[in-house]
Amino acid sequence: MSAQPPTSFASTWLLARRLWREHLSRYWPRLAMSLGFMAIYSGANAAIAFGVEWIFSGLSGASGEDVPALSQISIFGPVVIIGLGLIYAGSLYAINRLNAGASLSALRDLQNDMFSKLTALDFAQTRKEASGQFISRFTNDVTVLRETLNRVASGVRDLLTFGGLCAAMLWFDAVLFLIVIIVYAGVGLFVGYIGKMLRTASRRAQDQAGDVTSLIGETVAGARMVKTYQIEPLERARANAAFDERLRLMKKMAYTRAMNEPIIFVAGSMAISLVIAAVAMRISSGAIEFSEFTGFMTALMLLSAPARGLGTLNAVVQEGFGAFERMLSLVDQVPEITTKSNATELTRGVGTVQFENVHFGYGDGGSALNGIDLEIAAGSMVALVGASGAGKSTLINLLPRLYEPTDGRILVDGNDIRDVTLRSLRSQMALVAQDAVLFNMSALENIAFGRPEADRGDIIRAAIDASANDFIAALPNGYDTPLGEGGANLSGGQRQRIALARAFLKNAPILLLDEATSALDAESEAQINAALKRLTKDRTTLVIAHRLATVKDADIIVVMDGGRIIETGTHDALIEKNGAYAKQAALQFS
Numbered sequence: 312m313s314a315q316p317p318t319s320f321a322s323t324w325l326l327a328r329r330l331w332r333e334h335l336s337r338y339w340p341r342l343a344m345s346l347g348f349m350a351i352y353s354g355a356n357a358a359i360a361f362g363v364e365w366i367f368s369g370l371s372g373a374s375g376e377d378v379p380a381l382s383q384i385s386i387f388g389p390v391v392i393i394g395l396g397l398i399y400a401g402s403l404y405a406i407n408r409l410n411a412g413a414s415l416s417a418l419r420d421l422q423n424d425m426f427s428k429l430t431a432l433d434f435a436q437t438r439k440e441a442s443g444q445f446i447s448r449f450t451n452d453v454t455v456l457r458e459t460l461n462r463v464a465s466g467v468r469d470l471l472t473f474g475g476l477c478a479a480m481l482w483f484d485a486v487l488f489l490i491v492i493i494v495y496a497g498v499g500l501f502v503g504y505i506g507k508m509l510r511t512a513s514r515r516a517q518d519q520a521g522d523v524t525s526l527i528g529e530t531v532a533g534a535r536m537v538k539t540y541q542i543e544p545l546e547r548a549r550a551n552a553a554f555d556e557r558l559r560l561m562k563k564m565a566y567t568r569a570m571n572e573p574i575i576f577v578a579g580s581m582a583i584s585l586v587i588a589a590v591a592m593r594i595s596s597g598a599i600e601f602s603e604f605t606g607f608m609t610a611l612m613l614l615s616a617p618a619r620g621l622g623t624l625n626a627v628v629q630e631g632f633g634a635f636e637r638m639l640s641l642v643d644q645v646p647e648i649t650t651k652s653n654a655t656e657l658t659r660g661v662g663t664v665q666f667e668n669v670h671f672g673y674g675d676g677g678s679a680l681n682g683i684d685l686e687i688a689a690g691s692m693v694a695l696v697g698a699s700g701a702g703k704s705t706l707i708n709l710l711p712r713l714y715e716p717t718d719g720r721i722l723v724d725g726n727d728i729r730d731v732t733l734r735s736l737r738s739q740m741a742l743v744a745q746d747a748v749l750f751n752m753s754a755l756e757n758i759a760f761g762r763p764e765a766d767r768g769d770i771i772r773a774a775i776d777a778s779a780n781d782f783i784a785a786l787p788n789g790y791d792t793p794l795g796e797g798g799a800n801l802s803g804g805q806r807q808r809i810a811l812a813r814a815f816l817k818n819a820p821i822l823l824l825d826e827a828t829s830a831l832d833a834e835s836e837a838q839i840n841a842a843l844k845r846l847t848k849d850r851t852t853l854v855i856a857h858r859l860a861t862v863k864d865a866d867i868i869v870v871m872d873g874g875r876i877i878e879t880g881t882h883d884a885l886i887e888k889n890g891a892y893a894k895q896a897a898l899q900f901s
């Protein structure tokens with residue numbers, strides 16, 4: 312969830328400055344050109360008032376017989392008005408085009424910044440928020456901010472137009488102008504208050520939009536569970552509740568926003584009535600002529616459009632800044648697990664691993680690992696066994712620095728893993744997890760994750776080693792077949808073999824394995840076992856072992872309980888010891 316700073320003027324100003332400095336300023340040439348066109352546009356607007364004044368002064372000055380003067384007005388009047396109209400329309404097109412180009416490009420940059428940060432965040436940081444909250448920043452928040460940037464651009468145009476029309480009114484009559492300005496200043500206070508309410512409401516609505524995105528994502532991803540457990544009504548109820556909440560928040564925003572335009576309208580009517588009330592006095596005292604009054608009234612009428620625009624601008628800006636704040640709450644996160652400035656490159660070694668008095672807790676008070684000491688010889692296989700929650704996955708996750716130990720240290724080939732670059736450390740290990748994560752790309756690209764620079768031949772060789780070549784070749788487009796989101800078009804065993812092919816291709820000296828427990832048919836299991844044997848050969852392997860075969864083949868079995876190692880030894884030695892492992896083995900393998 313985003314931090315919630317106060318919706319003060321200062322925070323709006325800070326956000327506006329960041330938006331300009333970090334995202335918009337690089338597009339200043341386009342924005343400067345747009346500003347030039349805005350000046351032309353507002354000039355054309357004010358000139359219309361003067362054009363009307365000129366026509367009326369001509370009409371009231373000329374008598375019925377003054378044919379040349381009247382025909383001059385009937386020829387030049389329309390030409391002037393059409394000319395001004397064309398300048399007005401042309402500059403409006405240029406303004407909209409230039410602004411859209413700049414704001415859309417700035418949003419693309421902001422999305423890139425967010426995505427870079429998303430990939431740079433610590434594993435733990437990406438787990439803190441539901442995925443929907445992240446997705447929502449790229450979808451809902453971007454849409455809201457895009458709307459705001461459009462409106463800010465038209466707001467600048469409105470401001471210039473407002474200024475131009477005010478200057479015209481001031482030119483015609485200062486006293487009448489003062490009346491108008493006092494009325495609009497009073498309205499400004501209301502509008503500011505409404506904007507404040509909207510920013511708070513908008514932040515809440517955007518956070519909630521993230522919850523809705525998560526819910527929909529869960530329902531689609533978990534379609535199998537939803538159907539087999541027949542929890543469709545439950546899911547519908549959850550969705551109904553979320554949409555009801557969305558309705559409530561959006562209504563609150565819409566109702567608040569709805570107050571804006573009527574207030575501006577009332578202000579406009581009040582300004583016009585007060586001006587009409589005062590004009591007789593001004594004309595009778597000779598301060599203003601009738602034709603000047605028509606010019607003044609034209610400017611006042613033209614003022615209502617930019618005034619409405621400016622009046623609603625604050626509301627839209629506050630909504631947009633609510634979204635921008637949420638985006639910044641991602642961009643501003645600082646990853647904690649990083650490469651030290653004096654880190655060295657970990658060169659490919661034999662793959663010895665040492666855990667020295669390693670402690671770790673997830674920050675929720677409890678400790679997941681309590682003083683792990685473990686030495687793993689190069690090329691050996693260590694099987695981690697123990698009850699659920701014993702700390703096996705946690706131990707494996709510490710090695711590629713997905714999490715950092717709270718105490719103790721971990722060495723790879725004699726190097727403290729905090730003293731080497733993250734990139735070189737992670738290049739020394741391959742991870743094959745239980746849930747083989749596949750992406751919506753071709754089989755070829757999915758395997759190539761192991762080593763992006765690998766050529767097609769290397770990739771096919773890795774697939775052959777992983778017993779994956781036969782089924783991939785049989786896909787409609789072979790290696791170029793898209794695998795569907797999450798590998799939806801493949802069986803569990805096939806997904807596992809793609810994941811193994813990735814590890815073969817990476818050819819790292821250290822292998823981290825969370826063995827699949829998913830029920831595989833005998834043939835798949837045999838194929839995966841054979842592939843695993845090839846993969847683990849001559850590599851240091853840490854495996855969370857579920858299979859009897861793996862446990863028996865391991866060089867050392869490490870039995871964990873409550874974040875501690877309680878026994879180590881070979882299968883035979885541990886059976887002979889008749890301790891915790893022997894008991895577990897008796898239960899499992901009987």
Ligand SMILES: Nc1ncnc2c1ncn2[C@@H]1O[C@H](COP(=O)(O)OP(=O)(O)OP(=O)(O)O)[C@@H](O)[C@H]1O
Binds near residue numbers: 697700704705
């Ligand atoms: N992301 C997390 N946040 C907080 N606590 C966690 C997190 N992941 C695991 N834990 C806790 O840390 C402890 C060790 O969990 P871990 O996943 O390492 O156990 P495990 O032995 O791998 O279990 P399993 O065999 O069920 O996967 C457990 O008490 C677990 O509840």
